[in-house]
Amino acid sequence: MNRAQIFDFFSRLAEANPAPQTELEYGNDFQLLVAVVLSAQATDVGVNKATRALFREVETPQQMVDLGEEGLKAHIRTIGLFNAKAKNVIALSQMLVRDYGGQVPQDRDTLTLLPGVGRKTANVVLNTAFGQEAFAVDTHIFRVGNRTGLAPGKTVLAVEQKLDKRVPAPFRRDAHHWLILHGRYVCKARRPECWRCIVADLCRYRPKTPAPAAKAPKTPPV
Structure with a gap:
């Protein structure tokens, strides 16, 4: 992704989820x-x-x-x-x-x-x-960084360093949460749900995963 695409990528994630949070529960x-x-x-x-x-x-x-x-x-x-x-x-x-x-x-x-x-x-x-601008690269973020072309790297550290270099200022604090949630719920490991991904057109992953075929309605018994 180029700079304009990266800005668009995070703009869309931010619009969909303006205040992303960790899913871990804690009090302090x-x-x-x-x-x-x-x-x-x-x-x-x-x-x-x-x-x-x-x-x-x-x-x-x-x-x-x-x-x-x-x-x-x-x-x-x-x-x-x-x-x-x-x-x-x-x-x-x-x-x-x-x-x-x-x-x-x-x-x-x-x-x-x-x-x-x-x-x-x-x-x-x-x-x-x-609230520091830190990028914690887990399996989800490693996958999203490489699959989308946002921050390709062969190691976790390489992906982290690429994110640190490429994520623009308005999005740096929350980038970690947007990426992990996107990887957990949309850009899944086995079958990314490209058909409902809001950044699919910016992503280099090919071929895009089609939506699952609708199940035919059951025929009522005669």
Whole structure:
């Protein structure tokens, strides 16, 4: 895509969804960080089911430390890799209490020092909690970036760097959410729903996926 097409691409997404939000449920920055760590290789829906009761009990890193690893596991057993995730969440909570006064850091380098926090998780927190222009490239955004021609790259980092370079100023803060939602609900992995895509004419994906054939009405019994 050229610059004009990219501007048009995001203009349409913005018009359709002026205030995109993460689908993870949380009440503060710390809860968001925990939810994002738990969401690795899991769905937002599954994470939300597990954290609703947890977040009524735990709002701060110290409360998470007090809950303990076994207590946390009891809440998140339905989430994949819950043993490793529980260990990381307790460890990062201990680190926040010990080294950062119980506050979630607001820079990527510091965030990625926390157990279980990689670049993608850090970018989600920076963007969603602190409003920074960060591009968290997950499988959906990686697919959309390459499939559409918006930000082609062979690696997650390459796609992130391309987005950082190409997304115009008015759309930089919310680009992450628009792209992930578009990939999750329209530009799907197995069968992109091109027939109802509002940016299909700007996208380089070929051939466009046609709308599913309408099912013939059932013949009533005689």
